[in-house]
Amino acid sequence: MSTCICVIVNGKPVEIVAGASVAAAVARAGSQFRRSRSGEARAALCGMGVCFECRVEIDGVPQQQACMLIARAGMQVRTDG
Amino acid sequence: MAERYDVVVIGSGPAGLTAAHAAARQGVRVGLVDAQALPGGQVWRHDVRFSAPAFARRCMQATLEHIKIDWLPQTRVVGAEPGRLLVEDPRSARWLKYGALVLATGAREVLLPFPGWTLPGVTGAGGLQALAKQGWPLAGKRVVVAGSGPLLLAAAATARRHGARVLAVFEQAERAAMLRFTRGLWRWPARVLQAAALRTQLAGVPYHFGSVVTAAQGEDALREIEVSGPHRQRRIACDQLAVGFGLAPNVELARMLGCQLEAEGAQQRVRVDARQHTSVPTVYAAGEVCGIGGRDSALIEGAIAGLAATGARTGIASLQRRRAQARAFARQLRETFAIGERVRALAQPDTLVCRCEDVTLGALDAHVDARGAKLATRCGMGPCQGRICATALAELGRAAGIAARPPLFPARLESLALAPADGVAPSLAT
Ligand SMILES: Cc1cc2nc3c(=O)[nH]c(=O)nc-3n(C[C@H](O)[C@H](O)[C@H](O)COP(=O)(O)OP(=O)(O)OC[C@H]3O[C@@H](n4cnc5c(N)ncnc54)[C@H](O)[C@@H]3O)c2cc1C
Ligand code: FES
Numbered sequence: 001m002s003t004c005i006c007v008i009v010n011g012k013p014v015e016i017v018a019g020a021s022v023a024a025a026v027a028r029a030g031s032q033f034r035r036s037r038s039g040e041a042r043a044a045l046c047g048m049g050v051c052f053e054c055r056v057e058i059d060g061v062p063q064q065q066a067c068m069l070i071a072r073a074g075m076q077v078r079t080d081g
Numbered sequence: 082m083a084e085r086y087d088v089v090v091i092g093s094g095p096a097g098l099t100a101a102h103a104a105a106r107q108g109v110r111v112g113l114v115d116a117q118a119l120p121g122g123q124v125w126r127h128d129v130r131f132s133a134p135a136f137a138r139r140c141m142q143a144t145l146e147h148i149k150i151d152w153l154p155q156t157r158v159v160g161a162e163p164g165r166l167l168v169e170d171p172r173s174a175r176w177l178k179y180g181a182l183v184l185a186t187g188a189r190e191v192l193l194p195f196p197g198w199t200l201p202g203v204t205g206a207g208g209l210q211a212l213a214k215q216g217w218p219l220a221g222k223r224v225v226v227a228g229s230g231p232l233l234l235a236a237a238a239t240a241r242r243h244g245a246r247v248l249a250v251f252e253q254a255e256r257a258a259m260l261r262f263t264r265g266l267w268r269w270p271a272r273v274l275q276a277a278a279l280r281t282q283l284a285g286v287p288y289h290f291g292s293v294v295t296a297a298q299g300e301d302a303l304r305e306i307e308v309s310g311p312h313r314q315r316r317i318a319c320d321q322l323a324v325g326f327g328l329a330p331n332v333e334l335a336r337m338l339g340c341q342l343e344a345e346g347a348q349q350r351v352r353v354d355a356r357q358h359t360s361v362p363t364v365y366a367a368g369e370v371c372g373i374g375g376r377d378s379a380l381i382e383g384a385i386a387g388l389a390a391t392g393a394r395t396g397i398a399s400l401q402r403r404r405a406q407a408r409a410f411a412r413q414l415r416e417t418f419a420i421g422e423r424v425r426a427l428a429q430p431d432t433l434v435c436r437c438e439d440v441t442l443g444a445l446d447a448h449v450d451a452r453g454a455k456l457a458t459r460c461g462m463g464p465c466q467g468r469i470c471a472t473a474l475a476e477l478g479r480a481a482g483i484a485a486r487p488p489l490f491p492a493r494l495e496s497l498a499l500a501p502a503d504g505v506a507p508s509l510a511t
Binding site: 002016017018019020021023024025027028032033036037038040041042043044045046047048049050051052053055063067068069070 | 116117118123127129130155189190192199200201202203204205207208209210211212215216217218301302436437438439463464465468469
């Protein structure tokens with residue numbers, strides 16, 4: 001069986017399979033990814049780095065594409081959803 | 082520090098992999114660049130749960146382990162000048178010099194606006210497939226797949242493998258078009274086998290022709306969709322809607338380099354000659370960026386481009402014959418899954434078209450020309466740089482080219498590469 005790692009999404013620990021993307025971790029935490037300019041909730045759309053709907057803050061760095069990054073144990077992810 | 086390679090290949094999908102390998106076998110030094118952390122491109126995207134087909138694994142291994150090839154993952158090309166590329170990885174930005182360049186940047190999904198398409202829970206079809214492979218939770222989720230093209234089946238199969246309950250697949254193309262297509266399939270026996278395998282994996286999942294998802298509903302997340310079929314309308318409760326309308330070549334880098342483009346339906350592709358040579362000396366292109374052709378043409382064209390980029394004269398002719406057959410298949414697909422009028426009419430005046438800047442179709446329609454609309458609404462000037470909205474508007478036949486090249490995205494490559502900060506944030510200018 002594949003091993004799991006734990007990342008922190010909005011202060012909450014989330015278990016995901018090792019190798020999964022940050023986007024997967026945010027989805028598992030049940031969080032939205034971001035609020036749009038007019039305040040709508042948004043989440044990952046293209047899954048391949050094109051749409052920029054999956055932007056979150058990772059370890060203090062804002063505007064990272066969650067679908068393009070593999071989650072690491074202990075990573076701190078913040079969404080504005 | 083400037084690194085130099087005899088051949089730089091951008092993209093590690095099937096086309097980029099075979100290009101790098103073919104070039105390296107000629108004895109030259111190759112740099113293989115991809116924005117993703119792992120090789121494989123779209124079709125061979127790494128799956129956290131299931132291993133790739135043996136052929137894909139062999140292909141990736143042979144390339145990545147080749148002594149002449151440097152694999153540069155998580156490296157995005159953000160600017161270009163003749164002979165060198167500005168690249169960024171998570172740590173640094175630097176210049177990569179090349180003797181010859183192979184563009185194997187693939188394709189993205191065509192995502193078309195309809196009421197509710199911005200709700201969390203609505204993704205692309207290939208989009209959901211990509212997310213699922215990267216561990217997106219689907220176990221027990223009710224998933225509907227819709228839109229157009231063969232990718233719907235692949236997406237549905239991946240979702241199911243990852244534990245989703247795939248309720249149905251809705252294809253906008255009419256049954257008649259599909260029947261014409263399948264009658265001609267005997268010319269591509271490998272494709273028949275592929276289709277049969279997918280059908281087996283999708284046993285029990287209803288597949289409907291002539292059906293369009295007209296709206297997605299929910300508060301802060303998807304709850305329900307409306308589907309209009311040939312005979313009736315219905316509503317379906319679901320957790321995820323995966324909807325895509327085919328693919329569009331990623332031509333941005335080629336355009337930045339000054340390569341000539343040509344029409345591919347409503348979209349554009351890179352124009353190449355029989356040796357995959359673009360209109361720019363030392364720049365070659367292969368795979369989906371030269372037109373949507375699927376995995377097989379990508380593999381073949383990559384090999385041709387890799388050889389041609391090293392100046393090789395032999396080994397190309399037989400590949401060229403195989404390419405012609407693979408491309409013919411792609412043409413048939415394009416005709417079969419041409420987007421119908423019903424899909425084009427889905428977006429309403431209050432439907433958002435530009436998701437980055439929240440611009441509605443109505444706001445765009447208030448402007449007479451594309452440039453005015455863009456300046457007034459900022460449509461296409463957000464981080465996706467028009468990759469979603471301009472692609473959609475072109476497909477809808479409205480305000481074509483509205484955001485294909487933002488004014489802050491200068492046509493001159495030199496200025497683009499040297500002016501990273503204002504207007505074009507480097508990491509956003511793929
Ligand atoms: C979301 C999606 C899912 C798909 N799923 C399937 C499937 O299941 N089965 C199937 O047969 N076909 C599928 N396809 C079709 C697929 O495009 C082709 O079959 C095949 O992957 C094309 O190969 P390629 O090498 O031309 O491009 P791709 O495989 O698309 O590879 C292009 C690569 O270039 C990289 N790249 C692009 N621009 C840059 C840049 N500026 N800097 C750095 N790297 C860059 C990308 O990260 C990508 O890895 C899918 C397509 C999409 C868009
Ligand atoms: S989901 Fe589109 S960029 Fe991440």
